[in-house]
Every structure is written in structure tokens, then in C-alpha cells.
Amino acid sequence: MSVRVGKTDKAAAFPVAAKTALKNDQLRANVRRATDTIRGKRALRVEEMPDWQKLRDAASAIKAHTLRHLDEYLVEFEKNCELVGGKVHWARDADEANAIAVKLIKEYGGTEVIKVKTMTSDEVQMNVALEAAGITPIETDLADMIVQMGHDEPSHIVVPALHKNRFEVRDLFRETMQKPELTEQPEELTGAARAYLRERFLKVKIGVSGANFAIAETGGVCVVESEGNGRMCLTMPDVLITLVGVEKVIPRFEDLEVFLQLLPRSATGERMNPYNSLWCGVHPSDGPKAFHVILLDNGRTNLLHDEMERETLECIRCGACLNACPVYRETGGHAYGSIYSGPIGAILSPQLQSLEHSRSLPYASTLCGACYEVCPVKINIPEILIHLRGRVVREEQATLGGKLAVENLAMQGAAIAFKSQRRYEAAQRLAQAGQALFREGDQLENLPGMAGGWTKYRDLRAIPKQSFRDWWKSRSNGGNA
Numbered sequence: 001m002s003v004r005v006g007k008t009d010k011a012a013a014f015p016v017a018a019k020t021a022l023k024n025d026q027l028r029a030n031v032r033r034a035t036d037t038i039r040g041k042r043a044l045r046v047e048e049m050p051d052w053q054k055l056r057d058a059a060s061a062i063k064a065h066t067l068r069h070l071d072e073y074l075v076e077f078e079k080n081c082e083l084v085g086g087k088v089h090w091a092r093d094a095d096e097a098n099a100i101a102v103k104l105i106k107e108y109g110g111t112e113v114i115k116v117k118t119m120t121s122d123e124v125q126m127n128v129a130l131e132a133a134g135i136t137p138i139e140t141d142l143a144d145m146i147v148q149m150g151h152d153e154p155s156h157i158v159v160p161a162l163h164k165n166r167f168e169v170r171d172l173f174r175e176t177m178q179k180p181e182l183t184e185q186p187e188e189l190t191g192a193a194r195a196y197l198r199e200r201f202l203k204v205k206i207g208v209s210g211a212n213f214a215i216a217e218t219g220g221v222c223v224v225e226s227e228g229n230g231r232m233c234l235t236m237p238d239v240l241i242t243l244v245g246v247e248k249v250i251p252r253f254e255d256l257e258v259f260l261q262l263l264p265r266s267a268t269g270e271r272m273n274p275y276n277s278l279w280c281g282v283h284p285s286d287g288p289k290a291f292h293v294i295l296l297d298n299g300r301t302n303l304l305h306d307e308m309e310r311e312t313l314e315c316i317r318c319g320a321c322l323n324a325c326p327v328y329r330e331t332g333g334h335a336y337g338s339i340y341s342g343p344i345g346a347i348l349s350p351q352l353q354s355l356e357h358s359r360s361l362p363y364a365s366t367l368c369g370a371c372y373e374v375c376p377v378k379i380n381i382p383e384i385l386i387h388l389r390g391r392v393v394r395e396e397q398a399t400l401g402g403k404l405a406v407e408n409l410a411m412q413g414a415a416i417a418f419k420s421q422r423r424y425e426a427a428q429r430l431a432q433a434g435q436a437l438f439r440e441g442d443q444l445e446n447l448p449g450m451a452g453g454w455t456k457y458r459d460l461r462a463i464p465k466q467s468f469r470d471w472w473k474s475r476s477n478g479g480n481a
């Protein structure tokens with residue numbers, strides 16, 4: 001089984017990609033403006049909820065319970081979905097999910113599909129697989145459409161084209177839709193997109209969607225969105241194929257009451273999504289006549305055995321942690337090398353797969369805790385980042401030896417020194433004497449070995465002649481330091 005998360009196999013490691021992103025002033029301005037707007041709206045909507053913390057606790061409890069009993073709830077979902085006319089398929093990885101989708105589309109004689117925003121399909125790179133099989137995927141979410149038209153990659157899990165401003169979108173539409181007269185006015189841009197999509201909604205007979213929730217009790221699925229394209233994709237085609245990560249299952253219909261209050265407020269700062277679509281199986285007089293659900297693992301079940309890693313699967317993909325993260329806000333999403341960017345990407349991608357570049361992602365954080373504060377399901381992202389950093393170090397120690405052995409020895413030496421006041425003071429005196437070689441004024445420069453990595457980019461003050469302890473001692477002895 002091979003697990004992939006978007007185009008990660010071709011991506012540069014985070015430190016390299018982040019450096020490139022930081023040089024792009026336009027990108028940084030676009031990301032900052034967009035995230036500032038969403039954060040402001042979210043804050044207003046959260047403030048008006050007196051029971052916000054209780055809702056977060058409830059959501060976290062529901063998710064934790066579901067994941068502990070995931071095997072039972074998935075089977076219950078399958079049974080209830082098929083009872084009302086749906087068909088459930090199980091996919092171990094991206095290749096299996098894509099093969100099932102291609103086979104189904106061909107069986108129904110489709111050459112085109114309309115798609116409603118689904119990160120899971122980006123995760124398995126379904127568009128690439130469909131195109132390779134001669135099937136044209138048409139993204140209908142405005143931001144996804146912009147990404148697809150520009151042969152770009154999503155940079156945010158809720159607002160995939162967040163890195164583009166309206167002038168860039170205007171230029172893209174002018175070129176791809178052959179509309180040289182278009183201006184950058186939002187009404188004009190959305191009007192052009194609407195006209196372009198409506199034609200396709202009316203003629204394409206197969207829809208592909210993701211799902212925000214799959215409800216075990218009813219066998220139904222739920223998609224929330226703001227543009228109405230989802231409602232069109234879910235109701236107009238004859239055939240609907242829904243790709244769902246296994247972690248999206250929730251036990252009961254009434255659990256939606258909790259999530260549908262948290263998700264829109266956290267994601268877009270709305271009290272409620274304009275479109276909340278729920279569907280169960282098929283009905284002869286309404287909607288698609290065939291309904292298929294592909295339940296995707298793609299590395300998720302590997303996370304179930306460890307309590308802390310399992311917490312990652314509680315994510316409802318609201319994107320609030322991205323908007324709050326000072327690292328994401330500077331680099332944007334592409335630097336993460338995965339369709340899952342920001343804090344959730346930094347913990348999810350390295351756990352779903354074990355590619356070389358993912359090792360740097362747990363370090364793509366200041367550990368300030370802003371992501372934890374805003375997460376509607378209370379995922380303790382900083383704690384998981386530290387846990388993953390520990391795993392990276394242990395894995396590298398096992399394979400690299402040398403460099404890490406030095407780091408390890410240095411840490412063990414520091415631990416011995418910090419354990420006793422006498423040893424600590426002796427080490428301080430030793431460092432004081434040794435620093436003369438590297439001292440430039442009150443700073444230390446060009447330290448040797450691994451410490452040089454610090455002084456190359458950051459300030460490091462020299463150790464003062466008199467330590468705080470010495471000063472305190474002299475003061476309590478009646479001195480006038």
C-alpha cells in the first residue's frame with residue numbers, strides 16, 4: 001500500500017520552499033489580507049456564542065469516542081447506506097480509490113464529471129487519475145475552479161485560491177474564458193464563473209463529491225458549502241460518487257447539531273453555511289439514481305493505535321488553525337508541500353506518509369499555541385508537533401548516528417549540568433572563559449559546530465561578567481552592585 005497526500009513526492013522540503021515563499025511579497029500580502037479577514041469574522045461569530053467552549057468539548061468527545069469505535073461505526077454506516085440504496089466501496093489507498101472511481105464512471109459511460117470541493121480527492125490526486133483515463137474533471141467550487149484553470153495547487157484547505165487576489169483571478173479568467181473585457185469587480189468575476197459552470201451543471205451526468213460528515217445511524221452524508229455549486233453537483237447528475245475519509249464518520253444524526261454550529265463559524269465566520277446538503281441513498285423521484293460512497297483509508301488507520309496521533313483524525317477541516325498560525329500567514333500553503341497546509345498539515349502529512357520532506361513539517365511551527373486555541377475540536381496541535389519532533393529525532397538517530405550522536409551528547413551534558421547548582425555554576429564559568437574567542441561586543445558570533453547554526457541567523461548575547469546569582473549574592477551580603 002502506498003500512501004500519498006497530494007503532490008508531496010515532488011515537493012521541496014519546508015525550509016527550502018518557505019524561503020522561496022518569503023521572497024514573494026505579493027503572495028504574502030494576499031495571504032495576510034485574506035486570513036485577517038476570515039479571522040476577524042470568526043472572532044465576531046465565536047464571541048456571540050456563550051457556550052462555545054462547551055460545544056468544543058462536546059465535539060472533541062464525540063470525535064474521540066467515534067475514533068475509539070471506528071470499526072463499528074464504519075460497518076454501521078455501510079449497512080445503513082446500502083439499506084437505502086447506496087453502495088459502499090472500501091479503498092485502502094489513493095490508487096484503489098482512483099481505480100474504483102474510474103471504473104464506476106466508465107461503467108456509467110461518463111467522459112466528464114462535475115466536482116464539488118473535496119480535499120480528499122486532491123489528497124488522492126483524483127483529477128490526475130481521471131484525466132489519465134480520458135475523463136475530464138470539472139471543478140465547480142469557485143476557488144477550486146481558479147486553481148484548476150491556473151494549473152495551480154490549493155494553498156488553504158477551505159479557501160484553496162487564497163493566495164490569489166482578484167486582479168490575478170481577472171487575468172486568469174480573461175485568458176481561459178476568452179473574456180478580455182472582464183474587470184476585477186467581484187460581481188463580474190462571479191458572474192463569469194456562474195455562466196461558465198451553469199452550462200456544465202446542466203449537461204454532465206456524473207457528480208463527484210467529498211463529505212464533511214458521514215452519519216452511521218442513517219447511512220447518509222453531509223456537505224456544507226457557501227456557493228450552491230455543491231447542491232447542484234449533488235442533486236442534478238444521474239450518478240453521484242462520494243469520496244470520504246474514514247475519519248469523517250460520526251455516530252448519530254443529532255451529533256450534527258454540535259458540528260454545524262462549530263464548523264461554519266470556524267471556517268468562514270458564518271453563523272451557518274448557506275447550503276447544508278444531506279442525502280441518504282437514492283429515491284426514484286428525486287436526485288441521482290445511483291449513489292456510491294468510497295471510504296478511504298490512505299494511512300488513517302495507522303494512526304488509531306496511538307492516542308495522541310489518533311487525535312489528529314478528529315480534524316473537521318475548518319482551516320481556523322491555518323488562519324491563526326504565524327508561520328502559515330507568512331509562507332502561505334504551498335511551502336508545506338502537501339494539500340494539507342498550516343498546523344493541521346504539519347501534523348497530518350508526516351503521519352499519513354513517511355516521505356523525506358515531511359520530516360521538516362513538525363518544525364514548521366513556533367509552538368505559540370494559537371492553533372490549539374482556535375481549533376473547534378480542541379486538537380492539541382502543539383503537543384502533537386512536539387511528539388512528532390521526538391519521533392523524527394529518534395528515527396534519525398537510528399539511521400544517521402554521527403551528527404545526532406553529537407547533539408545527543410550535548411543534550412545529555414546539559415542535563416547533567418542543569419541538575420546541580422554547583423555543576424551549573426562551574427559550566428557557566430567555563431563558558432565565560434571560552435567565549436572570548438567568539439565575542440563581538442556584547443554578542444557572540446560564528447560559534448563552531450552545530451551552535452553555528454544559531455549564530456548564523458540569530459543574535460546570541462555574550463555571557464555577562466557577573467551572573468544574576470553573583471549579583472544577588474553580593475547584594476544580600478550588603479554589596480552595592
Ligand code: SF4
Pocket residue numbers: 266314315316317318319320321322344371374375376377378379
Ligand atoms: S486542526 Fe482544528 S482548527 Fe485546524 S483545520 Fe482541523 S479542526 Fe480546524
